[in-house]
Amino acid sequence: MDDTTARERLESMLAELDRSIGVLRGDPVAVRDRSAADAGSDLTDTDRAQAMLTVATAQRGAVVAALKRLDDGSYGECVDCGKQVPEGRLEARPEAARCVQCQSRRERRR
Numbered sequence: 001m002d003d004t005t006a007r008e009r010l011e012s013m014l015a016e017l018d019r020s021i022g023v024l025r026g027d028p029v030a031v032r033d034r035s036a037a038d039a040g041s042d043l044t045d046t047d048r049a050q051a052m053l054t055v056a057t058a059q060r061g062a063v064v065a066a067l068k069r070l071d072d073g074s075y076g077e078c079v080d081c082g083k084q085v086p087e088g089r090l091e092a093r094p095e096a097a098r099c100v101q102c103q104s105r106r107e108r109r110r
């Protein structure tokens with residue numbers, strides 16, 4: 001995948017995430033309206049929105065970081081070991097910062 005394609009995909013991901021984050025942040029009214037009819041679901045809806053917001057915010061950070069790596073020319077290199085991240089991995093996740101080995105090492109540590 002060349003840099004231009006990567007940038008286009010990352011920028012459209014970023015736009016998509018910004019939209020989702022905007023909806024999740026700015027739409028408590030919809031949540032409240034629904035829970036007025038069913039007060040019991042209030043916490044669940046809020047929790048779910050909060051969880052989605054956390055995931056979307058984290059992914060947005062990864063996308064922004066990937067765009068920065070495109071700018072400084074290090075895109076496609078693993079941020080931990082500096083080896084080339086396999087093409088197939090970048091196709092699946094253009095925001096990936098690490099090769100599979102470093103990513104799984106990192107996840108094990110958590």
Ligand SMILES: [Zn+2]
Pocket residue numbers: 078079080081082083098099100101102103
């Ligand atoms: Zn690595």
